[in-house]
Amino acid sequence: MNNHENKKATLITSCTAHGIQDGLSVATAVLLPILAQTFGLNYGQVGLFKAAKSLAQSLLEVFSGHACENFGERNVLVFGLAISGFGYLLLSLAGTPHIILISFIILGIGGAYHHAPSSALVSRAFSVDKRRRALGLYNSSGDIGKLIFTGVISLAAMAAISWQKVAFSYWLIAIGAAIAVYWGLKRAGIGTHLPNTDKDTDKKLDMALGWGILDRPKFTSLLATVFLDSIVQAGVLTFIAFTMIAKGVPVYTATLAPVLILIGGMFGKAACGFLADLIGLRTAFTILQGLTAIGLIFVVILSTTPAFLILPFLGLALQGTTSITYVIVNDLIHPSRTVRGYSMIYGASSLAYVLGPFGFGHIGDLWGINTAILIMAVIALIAIVPCWALKIDQQVDPV
Numbered sequence: 001m002n003n004h005e006n007k008k009a010t011l012i013t014s015c016t017a018h019g020i021q022d023g024l025s026v027a028t029a030v031l032l033p034i035l036a037q038t039f040g041l042n043y044g045q046v047g048l049f050k051a052a053k054s055l056a057q058s059l060l061e062v063f064s065g066h067a068c069e070n071f072g073e074r075n076v077l078v079f080g081l082a083i084s085g086f087g088y089l090l091l092s093l094a095g096t097p098h099i100i101l102i103s104f105i106i107l108g109i110g111g112a113y114h115h116a117p118s119s120a121l122v123s124r125a126f127s128v129d130k131r132r133r134a135l136g137l138y139n140s141s142g143d144i145g146k147l148i149f150t151g152v153i154s155l156a157a158m159a160a161i162s163w164q165k166v167a168f169s170y171w172l173i174a175i176g177a178a179i180a181v182y183w184g185l186k187r188a189g190i191g192t193h194l195p196n197t198d199k200d201t202d203k204k205l206d207m208a209l210g211w212g213i214l215d216r217p218k219f220t221s222l223l224a225t226v227f228l229d230s231i232v233q234a235g236v237l238t239f240i241a242f243t244m245i246a247k248g249v250p251v252y253t254a255t256l257a258p259v260l261i262l263i264g265g266m267f268g269k270a271a272c273g274f275l276a277d278l279i280g281l282r283t284a285f286t287i288l289q290g291l292t293a294i295g296l297i298f299v300v301i302l303s304t305t306p307a308f309l310i311l312p313f314l315g316l317a318l319q320g321t322t323s324i325t326y327v328i329v330n331d332l333i334h335p336s337r338t339v340r341g342y343s344m345i346y347g348a349s350s351l352a353y354v355l356g357p358f359g360f361g362h363i364g365d366l367w368g369i370n371t372a373i374l375i376m377a378v379i380a381l382i383a384i385v386p387c388w389a390l391k392i393d394q395q396v397d398p399v
Contacts (some may be wrong), residue, residue: 023148048101
């Protein structure tokens, strides 16, 4: 393959892995209301299931960069897809909450091994002037996957198709994707582990660079921003359907709520990067977080139909922020440590997905789900503080 074909193959396979893994992961948000009704789970237990999955992902995602350096991005991506597939196979056979909990943990393990390797592959394949567009397509593939996989579950619930059958079909998709990604990257000759010919030189380089952070204060502010932003996203995606159920909406209809959030998020991620270019990263982030807080308040106080209608707009603001925060990783990390930079950022996000559902679930049990939603609105505003500490509007040119 020539250079152009290699770039194309890298983008297609990375987008495929990202779309399917994100879809498999976020589909649990639509499954949880159905599982809660089936097994009589309370908000705390729902949060525990989601937190267990996210904890497994968070603990392993930080080290996924090291795994890529030792085994190659191709093998890591295939391993993650295979493990995620096994998680859905086990879920399809589950008859007790304990087995479902184990399957969620396995899904978290599988989901830990795709963000860092695929992001790094795309970043390395494209030059600075074309990287934003490539990463934009990459991010959009994840949103498309989320929308398809959650939409299928919601439609299946309306059509009275069992969640076990859907879970089994997702196992088949994951295994097929693992084979396709392996073949695609192998054919292009990329994502392989190249052994070091000079171990002493590599050891000195590793000691000198460490994690490759070029500006620790800014990177720390970025981690804090991503963490607080993600904790709100995690809470909304996990409990927005339960908020609608509390308004008297049937479960199968309520499963549409996270789907509508994701539809808005897909457009938000595509548009908000351009908004940041026009008015600056910090200003754009502030506006989006303010709109997120307002949208969450409206979801609580409005009746069912208006609340449903604003969900896509809430999703646009809620998830559009990732187009602002994630794209500057390359500016704060040494080029040879890009995969480690992404592993730290996604690790912080995964940790938020542990604490968010667990904490908001218990708040919902104690003081009601609407109180939990309002606390999410407050945290969305707090996330503005570390973003302004970044001071990157003029000093860092996002790619």
